[in-house]
Amino acid sequence: MINKLIEKIQKTHAPIVVGLDPMLNYVPEHIQKRAFAEYGETLEGAAEAIWQFNKEIVDATYDLIPAVKPQVAMYEQFGIEGVKAFKKTVDYCHEKGLVVIGDVKRGDIGSTSEAYAVGHLGKVKVGSQQFAGFDEDFATVNPYLGSDGIKPFIKVCKEENKGLFILVKTSNPSSGEFQDRLIDGRPLYEWVGEQVDAWGKEHMGDSYSYIGAVVGATYPEQGKVLRKLMPKTFILVPGYGAQGGRGKDLVHFFNEDGLGAIINSSRGIIAAYKQEAYAQFGSQNFAEASRQAVKDMIADIDGALQAAK
Numbered sequence: 001m002i003n004k005l006i007e008k009i010q011k012t013h014a015p016i017v018v019g020l021d022p023m024l025n026y027v028p029e030h031i032q033k034r035a036f037a038e039y040g041e042t043l044e045g046a047a048e049a050i051w052q053f054n055k056e057i058v059d060a061t062y063d064l065i066p067a068v069k070p071q072v073a074m075y076e077q078f079g080i081e082g083v084k085a086f087k088k089t090v091d092y093c094h095e096k097g098l099v100v101i102g103d104v105k106r107g108d109i110g111s112t113s114e115a116y117a118v119g120h121l122g123k124v125k126v127g128s129q130q131f132a133g134f135d136e137d138f139a140t141v142n143p144y145l146g147s148d149g150i151k152p153f154i155k156v157c158k159e160e161n162k163g164l165f166i167l168v169k170t171s172n173p174s175s176g177e178f179q180d181r182l183i184d185g186r187p188l189y190e191w192v193g194e195q196v197d198a199w200g201k202e203h204m205g206d207s208y209s210y211i212g213a214v215v216g217a218t219y220p221e222q223g224k225v226l227r228k229l230m231p232k233t234f235i236l237v238p239g240y241g242a243q244g245g246r247g248k249d250l251v252h253f254f255n256e257d258g259l260g261a262i263i264n265s266s267r268g269i270i271a272a273y274k275q276e277a278y279a280q281f282g283s284q285n286f287a288e289a290s291r292q293a294v295k296d297m298i299a300d301i302d303g304a305l306q307a308a309k
């Protein structure tokens, strides 16, 4: 799957991921009204609204991008109906040829991680049958429980040609509280990065490993260090746009081959029509605003990479 992701990045010239994080207040009123008319102001109505919202955004952007990253929390808040909308979104993105990164941030004791891995990336056995549950291509994983929590995911990735992005240095303001703590003189995120690199070397695609890392765009200096520490690791970089990251912050997340990083923006793309810069589109044309925001993000990152050459 890492090979497919790289091929798609090269084909689209867009090292970006659209984050499908649909809060109900991002969904334009006309879509909410239609869904509520059919299902009432219910969890089912909300789930229908976010699904219709996602579908229009995917239809308007899929030809420009290699991948999407649905954030499962945004769906789980609507209970079972929301989870069904998550699955519908994953399947629809696959129909459109997109690589799907499930931002699920799982990780537990070994036996529980195994079930998470099977549910999100693998196939579950039911009698003589086998079924893929959510069937994302990549999942994000929390390494805090150590290798017991990660190895079951790696096993399923190997069997199913899937991939992981393991949290190394997250984009949020308080990420340093634990991740920057020094152990034998080096920050914890470096120890985690080194381990991700070691797992990765044993699980290579053609040029990069299918065991990737998450490093926030909001920490460019740390990104530079981690890039060197994990040369064959693909880095998923959240924090662009709404969290303040810009193209100029991202240059050192890439390798000299122009690859090695994929940048996520969620609110900056899906709720673009609410921003002053895209106000001319209006809420009826929200998906067109998202398309323009994708083009602008690609140009910003490309401009920064060209300027750094």
Ligand SMILES: O=c1ccn([C@@H]2O[C@H](COP(=O)(O)O)[C@@H](O)[C@H]2O)c(=O)[nH]1
Pocket (backbone or CB within 6 Å): 019, 021, 071, 103, 169, 170, 171, 172, 214, 215, 216, 238, 239, 240, 241, 242, 243, 264, 265, 266, 267, 268
């Ligand atoms: O370090 C991390 C890890 C994951 N995320 C997730 O990425 C998106 C960011 O959304 P924006 O609207 O572009 O800020 C969201 O799903 C987070 O859960 C992250 O931000 N930082």
